[in-house]
Amino acid sequence: MSVVNLVDGEDAPLLTRPYFEHGDPGPIVAALAQVPELLEVALPFISAVLGASSIDLRTKELVILRTSVRLECRYCVQSHTPVALDSGVSRAEVDALRGRESCAAAFADPRARALVDWVDALAGGVGTVDASLTATMQECFQEHEIVELALLVGATMMLNRFCTGLELPTAPATLERLASEGFE
Amino acid sequence: MSEIAEAVRDGVLPGRVWMYSNYHCNLACVYCITDSAPGVARRELPRERMLGIAYEALALGFTALGVTGGEPFLQSWMPGLVAELSEILPVVALSNATLFTGERLEAMRVLSGRRAQVQVSLDRPDPEANDGHRARENFRKVVEAIPRLIDRGVGVRLASTVDEQDAEEREELCALHRSLGIADEDHIVRPIVHRGRAAQHDMGQPATSDNLEPELTITADGAFWSPFGPSVQDGRLDLDLLVTRTTAPLETPARALLRLVEGRPPGDDARRNIR
Numbered sequence: 001m002s003v004v005n006l007v008d009g010e011d012a013p014l015l016t017r018p019y020f021e022h023g024d025p026g027p028i029v030a031a032l033a034q035v036p037e038l039l040e041v042a043l044p045f046i047s048a049v050l051g052a053s054s055i056d057l058r059t060k061e062l063v064i065l066r067t068s069v070r071l072e073c074r075y076c077v078q079s080h081t082p083v084a085l086d087s088g089v090s091r092a093e094v095d096a097l098r099g100r101e102s103c104a105a106a107f108a109d110p111r112a113r114a115l116v117d118w119v120d121a122l123a124g125g126v127g128t129v130d131a132s133l134t135a136t137m138q139e140c141f142q143e144h145e146i147v148e149l150a151l152l153v154g155a156t157m158m159l160n161r162f163c164t165g166l167e168l169p170t171a172p173a174t175l176e177r178l179a180s181e182g183f184e
Numbered sequence: 185m186s187e188i189a190e191a192v193r194d195g196v197l198p199g200r201v202w203m204y205s206n207y208h209c210n211l212a213c214v215y216c217i218t219d220s221a222p223g224v225a226r227r228e229l230p231r232e233r234m235l236g237i238a239y240e241a242l243a244l245g246f247t248a249l250g251v252t253g254g255e256p257f258l259q260s261w262m263p264g265l266v267a268e269l270s271e272i273l274p275v276v277a278l279s280n281a282t283l284f285t286g287e288r289l290e291a292m293r294v295l296s297g298r299r300a301q302v303q304v305s306l307d308r309p310d311p312e313a314n315d316g317h318r319a320r321e322n323f324r325k326v327v328e329a330i331p332r333l334i335d336r337g338v339g340v341r342l343a344s345t346v347d348e349q350d351a352e353e354r355e356e357l358c359a360l361h362r363s364l365g366i367a368d369e370d371h372i373v374r375p376i377v378h379r380g381r382a383a384q385h386d387m388g389q390p391a392t393s394d395n396l397e398p399e400l401t402i403t404a405d406g407a408f409w410s411p412f413g414p415s416v417q418d419g420r421l422d423l424d425l426l427v428t429r430t431t432a433p434l435e436t437p438a439r440a441l442l443r444l445v446e447g448r449p450p451g452d453d454a455r456r457n458i459r
Contacts, residue, residue, distance in 0.1 A: 005420075013426035014393060014409060014444050037428040037440065 003166045006030035015040055027075075027168040028159070049155040055148055058088035062112065063119055063149060064156045065089070065097045070123040073160035078170040082177045091181075098183075111140040115149070122153045188438050189245020197398060197442055199247030200276075201434070202411040203234050204403040205262065206254040211280050211319045215345065215387050217380035219416040220254045227254075227404040231265055233432075237402055238272040240434035246400070251277040252411055258283070263291045270300040276341070278303045281329040282322060289332055296337025303372070304330060307344045309356040330364045341370035347387060349373070379415035379422065393425060398445050400438055406430070407437030409444070 007013070007030050009020040015036035019025045028046075032039035050064065061084040068076035077098065084094050096106030097116070107113045114136040121129045137146055178184065191197040207227040209220035229237075238249055249269050256262050257279050269275045281304040284292060295302070304326060308314040311323035333340050342361045349357070354373070361371050376388030396410040403414045405421050406429040413425030427444065428437045 007423060011423045013423045015427065015440060034423070035429045036426060037430055037436065 002027060002031065002168050004031055004034065006168075007033035019043065026171065027166075028163065031162075031166055031168065046155065046159065049148075049151055053148060055145055055152075056088075058084075059112075059115065059149075060152060061087040062089055062093070062097065062115065063152050065094065066116055066119045067123040067153050067156040068160050069098055070120060071157055071160035071164070073164050075163035075168045075170055076156070076160050078178060078183075079174055081183055082174060082181070085181070114140045118149075119153055122150070123157055186245050188435070188442060191442050191445075192245050192247060196445060197400070197438075200250050200399055201237065201241040201246045201248075202250040202252060202399055202401040203229055203237055204253060204401065204411075204414060205229050205234065205251050205256040205259060207416070208258060209253060209255040209280070210258060210282060211255070211322070213318045213381070214385055215317060215376045215382035217377055217382060217412060217415040218254065219380045219419070224416075225419070228259075229402070229404055231259075231261055234265060235268060235272075236432070237434055238269050240432075242272050244435060244438055246438075247273065249273045249275040250399075250411065251275065253278070255280055255283065257288065260288075260291075263294050266300050267294045267298055270295070270298040274299040276301045276303050278305070278343070280305050280318070280322070280326070281333070282319070282325040284329040284333060289329075289336070292333060292338050293336045295339070298339075301339040301341050301370075302333060303341050303343050304333075305343050305345065306357075306361075307346055308349075309353060309360050327360070327364060330366065334365045340366055341372065342366050343372045343374060345374055345376055347376050377412050377415075379412060380417055383415075383417060393444070396425070398441055400427075400434075400441050402431050402434070402437070407441070409441065 006027055007016070012020045012033055013036040016029075016033040016039050019029050019033070019039065024030075029039065029043060032042055050060065053060070061080060065077065065080045065084045068080060081094060081098070084097070085091065089097070092101065093106050095101045096103045103116045104113065107116060114133070118129065118133050118137045121133050141149065185193070188197065192199045205228065207218050207220055208222060208224050209216070210222060212221035234251070241249060249272070251262075251266065251269070256277055262277070266275055266277045277300065279302050281302070292302075305318070306314065306323070306326045307317060314323045315321065330340055330342075344357060358368065358371060362368070376382050377391040378388035379391055382388040391410075391412050393409050396412055399410050401408040401411045401413055405414060407427045408414045409425040409427055413422070415422045428440050430436045
């Protein structure tokens, strides 16, 4: 049960109806539909930042899942665990991102390890990021990629707090998938 | 000329901006779309905000104002506000007219000679049939109030809300309003709308954006497609005809409404403000 009423298709405000045309759009849209003018700008932004871009989906899901774990967002961790698996993040890597295993052991690729450490600093800390972590990121990623990844961390943190604050429910199909994969 | 002014001029958007001053009412009519009654949440628009909306409406190119509720004249300052609004744009204020006695009646003199009309509700020429849908003694109170208002210089028009009315009953009703001093052109007959309490009683005709005029309607809860939009059922506001939650500046919902009317994509109404 979420904190706010999740708008359904029948009660969807006029500007939000395109988002309901193909069935249940999920609780983030259903909550944002309470404020149509925000949904109209927020969803394209979220889609652009979290969706397909010049950075591969595996890398993006790695960032989203790790950020969500650091922010302890139940909804986002549950929702993005299957997405990460489907995007090429291995089971061992997902376990590590979720804190079950050591990330240092799970990620052999130094680029991925640098990214996880940087995400931990950005999403899990306050103030400036350690200079050595930033320097390693600059060695591993191009500038435009760092820009995009920083925005991805920030947008995910925003969604983490949004979903946590509103206590959005995880889709039953996602919960079934998690159970079948041995996740909580 | 603004985009909104052009749309109003060309008939793309109706010229009237409606304001829901409040949702509470001294009556609890069986077909009320806002589920209004004495004890409901008031959802009031502050007086100063209503004046601000009127000035913004004028600046954008709208040509008329409407005030509805609830019963707007439960607010003691409503006659004075309607007088002020009429200085800005012509205004029609809806009322059940059952409160116009004593001081409240005399306060209506402020509307004498102004670009303001009070739209009074009276559904049927038969007191029993009328009162069955509205309230006990409603017919008597209304037919007493109308001449008093007219005597005090207030412009009055009549609205009858009915599901079905045969020609004989309609003629009887028209004879009544003529006898009360209301001309035929000031008598409106409209259907019961299947929203709010009417829907709970399974009354009225469906109302959607397909069959309602896109009349910008401002409430404490946001801007709606039509004054029939911000209906309430079981205490919960219907959102299907919500346009935006943002009502200030008025340009925001006005542009969103126009975009909906013209079927334009999101962002097309945004000012080019990239620097």
